Amino acid sequence: MGLLRQAGTEHAPAASASASAAAAAAALAPAPHATTVVALRYADGVIMAGDRRATMGNLIAHRAMEKVFPADRYSAVAIAGSAGMAVEMVRLFQVQLEHYEKVEGTTLSLEGKANQLAQMVRQNLPLAMQGLVVVPLFAGYDTGRGIGRIFSYDATGGHYEEIDFQATGSGGRDARSTIKLGWREGMGREDAVDLAIKSLYEAADEDSATGGPDLVRGIYPLVAVVDAEGYRLVPEEEVAERFGALVARIQAERAR
Amino acid sequence: MSMPYYVAPEQVMKDRAEYAQKGIARGRSLVATTYDMGIAIVAENPSRSLHKISEIYDRIAFGGVGKYNEYDQLRVAGVRHADTKGYAYSREDVDARSLANLYAQYLGNVFTHEMKPLEVEILVAELGSGDRPDQLYHIAYEGTITDEERFAVLGGDAETITERVAASWKADWDLSAALKAAVAALAGPDRTLAPGDLEVATLSRGNGRIDGRRTFRRIADEELALLLA
Numbered sequence: 509m510g511l512l513r514q515a516g517t518e519h520a521p522a523a524s525a526s527a528s529a530a531a532a533a534a535a536l537a538p539a540p541h542a543t544t545v546v547a548l549r550y551a552d553g554v555i556m557a558g559d560r561r562a563t564m565g566n567l568i569a570h571r572a573m574e575k576v577f578p579a580d581r582y583s584a585v586a587i588a589g590s591a592g593m594a595v596e597m598v599r600l601f602q603v604q605l606e607h608y609e610k611v612e613g614t615t616l617s618l619e620g621k622a623n624q625l626a627q628m629v630r631q632n633l634p635l636a637m638q639g640l641v642v643v644p645l646f647a648g649y650d651t652g653r654g655i656g657r658i659f660s661y662d663a664t665g666g667h668y669e670e671i672d673f674q675a676t677g678s679g680g681r682d683a684r685s686t687i688k689l690g691w692r693e694g695m696g697r698e699d700a701v702d703l704a705i706k707s708l709y710e711a712a713d714e715d716s717a718t719g720g721p722d723l724v725r726g727i728y729p730l731v732a733v734v735d736a737e738g739y740r741l742v743p744e745e746e747v748a749e750r751f752g753a754l755v756a757r758i759q760a761e762r763a764r
Numbered sequence: 765m766s767m768p769y770y771v772a773p774e775q776v777m778k779d780r781a782e783y784a785q786k787g788i789a790r791g792r793s794l795v796a797t798t799y800d801m802g803i804a805i806v807a808e809n810p811s812r813s814l815h816k817i818s819e820i821y822d823r824i825a826f827g828g829v830g831k832y833n834e835y836d837q838l839r840v841a842g843v844r845h846a847d848t849k850g851y852a853y854s855r856e857d858v859d860a861r862s863l864a865n866l867y868a869q870y871l872g873n874v875f876t877h878e879m880k881p882l883e884v885e886i887l888v889a890e891l892g893s894g895d896r897p898d899q900l901y902h903i904a905y906e907g908t909i910t911d912e913e914r915f916a917v918l919g920g921d922a923e924t925i926t927e928r929v930a931a932s933w934k935a936d937w938d939l940s941a942a943l944k945a946a947v948a949a950l951a952g953p954d955r956t957l958a959p960g961d962l963e964v965a966t967l968s969r970g971n972g973r974i975d976g977r978r979t980f981r982r983i984a985d986e987e988l989a990l991l992l993a
Contacts, residue, residue, distance in 0.1 A: 600851070606847070611840050613818070
């Protein structure tokens with residue numbers, strides 16, 4: 509009897525704790541995490557930007573990770589969270605949008621795309637509960653209305669349309685504050701790109717998991733523009749130049 | 765009581781082939797030809813929304829003639845096959861040859877095992893890259909597959925149209941010349957086809973969509989009128 513009880517008590521926690529065991533395993537072998545991404549609306553569409561650092565615990569896993577992707581011609585998706593899950597989610601999302609377009613002969617509406625992504629985030633909920641969270645940002649140019657629109661997500665698949673800007677990831681708070689202070693209705697492309705770059709700079713200044721500009725290796729944040737002409741990346745040389753200008757401005761302000 | 769009766773297999777196949785040919789001949793034809801920048805596909809099709817020509821993958825296009833519901837089902841299966849393969853492996857692992865073989869096997873199976881054969885002919889066109897040439901696969905209703913590197917004609921009137929295209933075909937002609945010749949071949953000497961009667965698409969090198977990987981593009985309205993003028 510005592511033996512049975514002993515066996516029983518030993519067995520029960522083992523069975524019920526499979527979830528926490530997986531979480532513990534994840535903690536033992538930490539997977540890379542991607543960090544800060546931002547999106548902001550401007551006069552002709554949206555700007556999306558992300559730093560390039562992926563961390564694994566207190567280590568830097570990657571210095572040149574890409575976190576901003578084209579979802580299709582008129583939309584972009586940026587990721588924060590567990591890098592492996594997130595990149596795979598983006599890959600599947602891209603295939604699904606293209607598949608829909610080819611089979612139906614027409615593209616999904618921007619809201620349709622946002623809903624589709626929400627379902628994928630929700631499907632990831634069991635893994636999110638074990639620590640493998642994926643929190644994307646989705647933004648695009650609404651060809652019907654002629655404006656840029658931004659959608660943010662939480663780990664449960666909840667998605668919310670943002671009015672002007674949003675940031676997510678470990679440095680998201682600092683990035684958001686920076687954008688909040690500098691954002692104006694009807695900003696031009698140059699100002700908006702500068703603001704996105706500044707927000708990532710400030711986030712990297714406060715958050716160890718967010719990478720700043722890497723002048724030694726020449727690695728800069730990825731900045732993408734989505735407007736009536738579609739998705740395209742801001743050339744790396746332009747981002748580097750704007751970073752140079754930003755640093756010069758900050759130095760001049762400190763010297764005053 | 766009904767008597768079981770014997771029909772020679774030759775007769776069964778002949779009847780089926782005749783049935784399929786009749787069905788295909790009722791529809792309009794399609795011409796695909798290579799030109800200096802890629803592949804142009806032209807079909808006689810007054811509908812703006814029910815397509816005969818479609819995109820399958822980055823460098824692969826689909827063309828179908830005959831019964832719409834039957835070839836459209838094949839088109840969707842092709843898109844699914846290509847997208848699944850590209851997702852599971854890599855985009856460059858998706859090729860037209862395997863897709864054309866899949867269509868050939870399916871059409872062949874239906875032709876021999878089902879009561880009714882499919883009344884369709886299928887074109888799978890692939891834009892070449894590197895040392896791979898442009899490729900046109902023509903799959904007939906009974907699963908016969910032929911590959912062409914110059915041009916292909918699908919549909920009931922294929923023989924006469926083939927003669928007309930062959931007479932005017934030139935290597936490395938430009939898009940406008942290729943389209944004019946294809947349209948003239950489809951129309952024949954007694955008819956003229958307006959841009960509104962045509963469905964035209966190309967797979968072309970230098971179509972920059974997103975990162976330039978999707979090469980399929982439809983040509984319609986003013987752009988088509990301009991090219992045919």
